[in-house]
Amino acid sequence: MERQRALAKEEIESSLRLSTFCMRRIGFSFDRSKSVKSNLWQTFLFTASILSICYHVLSEIIFIILSIAKSPNVEDIVPLFHTTGYGVLSIAKVFALWYKKTVFRRLLNELEVIWPVIPNHNAAKTIKEQSLNALYIVHSWYFAMNICGVWFYNLTPLGVYFYKKFVGINAPLGTIWSSWYPFDKEQSLAHAMVYCFEIFAGQTCVWIMVCTDLLFSGMASHLVLLLQILGRELESFAAIEKFETAHYQDLLSIIKLHQRLIRYCKDLGEAFSFVNLVNISLSSVNICCVVFTIVLLEPFVSMSNKLFLGSALIQVGMLCWYGESIIQANASIAIAAYNSKWYKVSPRCRRCILFVIRRAQKPNAFTAMNFTNISLVTYTSIMTRSYSYFALLYTIYNKN
Template identity: 60%
Template sequence: MSDSTIEQAKREIDESLVLNAFCMRRIGLSFKKPESIAKVFVLWYKKDVFSELLNELAGIWPMPPLDEEAQIIKNKSLDALRITHRWYFFMNVSGVWFYNLTPIGLYFFSLLMGDENAKIGFVWVSWYPFDKHQPIAHVAVYLFEIFAGQTCVWIMVGTDLLFSAMASHISLLLRLLKRRLESIGATEGFNEDQYEEILANIKLHQRLITYCNDLENAFSLSNFVNIMLSSVNICCVVFVIVLLEPLVAVSNKLFLGSALIQIGMLCWYADDIFYANADVATASYNSGWYRTNPRCRRALLFLIQRAQKPIAFTAMGFTNITLVTYSAILTRSYSYFALLYTMYSEN
């Protein structure tokens, strides 16, 4: 790629990460040269890794001229990613502000109901080493809890949007690779350009494997935490929603929706890459390899064997993350909730 083409590819990638960049700037992070001290050590520690991954992605990004079908695949992938990011961003930001404003809303509701002893509460149920009910301390604690809750949301949304965008782009490139492989054996006989095309596809596949492995190393710990805690998290939120009043439960319902979308988005994109890579092997076999010369067949055989080895995101190597994982998480969440609800009802 020329420098101008790479710059255009970077602009397209940046457009797909606009909400992620917005969240990252809220906590003092950027993939460009930093202008301030980062507030989150873990993300800051991986910042250079993510920046390098984005630069590598620009080098293999599908740029015009593309045929009509390839352009449609690219547009659909980017549109789906954009819609998913907007919904996820809205759910998290609206959810945290429902939490932040609930104490004020309950205070005015109590005043309307004639409660003269109504007081503004706190965002979270937490302990402090001082009397947080004193006027000045009350205001300071309330503002601190708003800041802490919003910062946690920026961190969570920023990392989740970054992972989903990168995973979506890998899946897009694998689908475009599959399409190119399906037309390799369209012509019979020896063709040097045909062999060079196969080599280019093999090199692209190897780069995608390396890219995916780097992404797995960067996010493996956070994916492990998400997978391990999601069942308990979803169970507890549903349990609280069932027991609280509808007015208070609005924020919890938004939090539940956010938790379901978060783990669902993780499993969806991981599953998409898992099967997109398997389709590369199928496309290589269905490419009309029998019309090519022995040299091309050996190259295609190598590609088939490598594509048959799964590309998968894992939870610290304990399990592959797919939609089957999402189904198992929901099943466990319901089991935990049923157990807690039964024990609570009996008491």
């Protein structure tokens, strides 16, 4: 049993290694370090990360307010919103990660207990391999796109500076983000400090965003995997001739695991519920503003904004995709129960199967603070709102 638990932990940690890597970059971990020195370093790095992104977002908000006061034109204000929204979303995510730390630790420990280290049949083995391979591809692409995106932003001021030098335009080196500082940032030393701080703050936002998104998608993917394997076991439990008592015991173990997975889904959904609400609320605005910027403004940072747009679409799409997968995987349990050759088992087993069908027909989904279920319908709604906001901004821009 201990050997299986250790193997399960190893496989789960391997599937979430990119999330863990990003967490360590901000000094966060679900487990307390055994070394005092390492624990102090984690505390310092986590504190520095939180303070940096909080000031980063605050300075951007102040800059937006000052810009509105000076020039309330759409083309001057809109390009500032999507990076600020990204920072606000990062703060919400790191707060949820820290506040629900014990919940996530418990969910990971519980996942080790029910993890299919050695699947019972070939179909379950195939499901497990396909799920882990797909998760690896999604995580790798999402990680790479976000890292490339933030470094395009980090290096854009340098690229613009050298380009202008090349064409004979004498212009100072700019900064990465549009932020307010309580000092003159044009001085050489202050400018270097600001530039380094903005690299650190922007990278920290990305570390937070990536680690929470990969944690959510990884745990949701594993939950879908377990529901799919459970469905296969339920579908085939009556295929082999057994005594009535053996069939009944098999069915009871399936029902207990199903109930456990339902509770697991509920706990995971509640842990991310607030983050999902903030995510859905801000995604339409972020996507709309960055599309407006790409189409009409700022040709020098076009590539950075395109990577931002790609990561924003993938991020909210990944959230909605796994939310839809949970709904479909839970509903498929009812179909598997009906296809389980229930007519070959005893009346007592049939009553249990009926109970499974009725329970599986009840929707089981992630929510955004119970305002809405997270599904592909939500993704469609976000895209529709983004287009509506963009059309409104485009109309105002043309009038001006």
